[in-house]
Amino acid sequence: MNFWEKGKSEQRRFYNVKLGSKDSIISSLFSLLITGIVFLPLGLVLFQFIFIYGYNRTILYIYLIFVWIGVLGFNALMNYLAVRFAKAMDKNNNELQSIDEKYIFYYQLFNPAFAFVALAFILFIAFLLTGGFR
Amino acid sequence: MKAIFLDLLSGFKKTRPLKKLLFFILAILNLFLLTITLVKVDKQILTPGDVNATVATNVEDKDYWVIRIQTDNEAGDVNTVGVYQHKRISYFQYLLAKISPWIGIYEYDPKTDLTSEEDVIRGTLQKDYSIEDALIVAYREASKKNPAVHIEYTFQGLVVTAVDKTSESGLIPGDIITKIDGRTFENADGFREILAEFTGTQGFKLTVMRNKEEVVLDSKKILTEDGYKLGIEIHEKMKIDASKTKPTFEINKNLNSIGSSGGAMMTLAIYNALTEGDLTKGKVIIGTGTINLDGSVGPIGGVTQKLATAAMHGADIFFVGEGNYQEALSAYQDMKNLFKPDFQLIMVKNFSDIISNLEALS
Numbered sequence: 337m338n339f340w341e342k343g344k345s346e347q348r349r350f351y352n353v354k355l356g357s358k359d360s361i362i363s364s365l366f367s368l369l370i371t372g373i374v375f376l377p378l379g380l381v382l383f384q385f386i387f388i389y390g391y392n393r394t395i396l397y398i399y400l401i402f403v404w405i406g407v408l409g410f411n412a413l414m415n416y417l418a419v420r421f422a423k424a425m426d427k428n429n430n431e432l433q434s435i436d437e438k439y440i441f442y443y444q445l446f447n448p449a450f451a452f453v454a455l456a457f458i459l460f461i462a463f464l465l466t467g468g469f470r
Numbered sequence: 471m472k473a474i475f476l477d478l479l480s481g482f483k484k485t486r487p488l489k490k491l492l493f494f495i496l497a498i499l500n501l502f503l504l505t506i507t508l509v510k511v512d513k514q515i516l517t518p519g520d521v522n523a524t525v526a527t528n529v530e531d532k533d534y535w536v537i538r539i540q541t542d543n544e545a546g547d548v549n550t551v552g553v554y555q556h557k558r559i560s561y562f563q564y565l566l567a568k569i570s571p572w573i574g575i576y577e578y579d580p581k582t583d584l585t586s587e588e589d590v591i592r593g594t595l596q597k598d599y600s601i602e603d604a605l606i607v608a609y610r611e612a613s614k615k616n617p618a619v620h621i622e623y624t625f626q627g628l629v630v631t632a633v634d635k636t637s638e639s640g641l642i643p644g645d646i647i648t649k650i651d652g653r654t655f656e657n658a659d660g661f662r663e664i665l666a667e668f669t670g671t672q673g674f675k676l677t678v679m680r681n682k683e684e685v686v687l688d689s690k691k692i693l694t695e696d697g698y699k700l701g702i703e704i705h706e707k708m709k710i711d712a713s714k715t716k717p718t719f720e721i722n723k724n725l726n727s728i729g730s731s732g733g734a735m736m737t738l739a740i741y742n743a744l745t746e747g748d749l750t751k752g753k754v755i756i757g758t759g760t761i762n763l764d765g766s767v768g769p770i771g772g773v774t775q776k777l778a779t780a781a782m783h784g785a786d787i788f789f790v791g792e793g794n795y796q797e798a799l800s801a802y803q804d805m806k807n808l809f810k811p812d813f814q815l816i817m818v819k820n821f822s823d824i825i826s827n828l829e830a831l832s
Binding site: 362363366374376377378380381384385387388389390391392393420421423424425427 | 471473474476477478481500501503504507508515517518519520554556559560562563566567570573779782
């Protein structure tokens, strides 16, 4: 079983774990917060970059790929931290403790369904902002 | 929450030294990026922008147009070119801008220079008078070839497009000055002649139209490096009588550009739409320069960025006013060293030069 398949199975196991609603909410919110803090500088860099080089269509297309990779990285880290924080909050849950979040990170980083939806969303936003691709 | 922090702390303690080092490097890099993206510098930049179509006619429907003329002639592929301006950029953006030769970096003084909002107001007022001036010059020139073309207009006053922060004129952008000290004038020179009669900080009255109401202001000049001035930017404002103008026209109310630098190209497109045949002969015409009521083409800012934009948008001909020609030529030569610009750079002094250059095209 490769990293990705192992990650998929670990992700499924995590979804099936019965977590208290408080633990679930706190671990999700904190994973979002910490990931946001980690990605804030990168987000600012990408946001400010486009104001300078947005005029260049070639750079714009490369930029969109970077944004896409950034979104995939954000999703991967957020899911990784959500499992990690859930494990920290519910130490007596053996099923939860046996999940290896490292594999979830790899799975989410290369999750084709999420990657497709993220790409479609990014292209849609870019299309709206630029008034179409030329 | 405490459990989460303890988990992060214990996890970090257990981490191998090499990973700890990597973590610190990444943390420092993140802090560095955060700092340079948040710290602002007093610079403003101009980057290449976009080109915009100008005129649509009955036979040429376009996605975007500034003016629609009710004729069956072609206006041609005549475009204005705009640039993007960003003020008080971050240090990161400043470093990025320094990489490209096509991005202009200028000093910005928040105490004296216009804010972005004031620039938009000024640009919108400039766009409005620029369209009117383009219509007047184009209709007037076209009427020489076709007597059926006719335009009627009157001098309305002087529109205030910008006011210096230290000005004591009492004026605000958008005001239209109609009288000075109760006396009327016929143009900007007439206004300046009367203004010159008031010396130093001697007070006088200005009658203005503000939000369609007449207001009388107590004004006086301020001492500047160039002597006593009002500290305002003005332009002659004409009122076109659309009901007496033939062929009729319509101005697009939802324009996405501001400024007056598209005046010369709008004049060309309107003129082309009013006269028989296509003066542009199917070529992609891009250009920059204001149009004055006497037909002269005035200088504009950001010509290097506009030239780069034209190169990216497949221009065949780029018209530039005399005042910007040297800067444009220098940028054009630099461009030649990087890639072969596939367009001709032509200097023009007035609208007649544009027409004669196009008429000479094979």
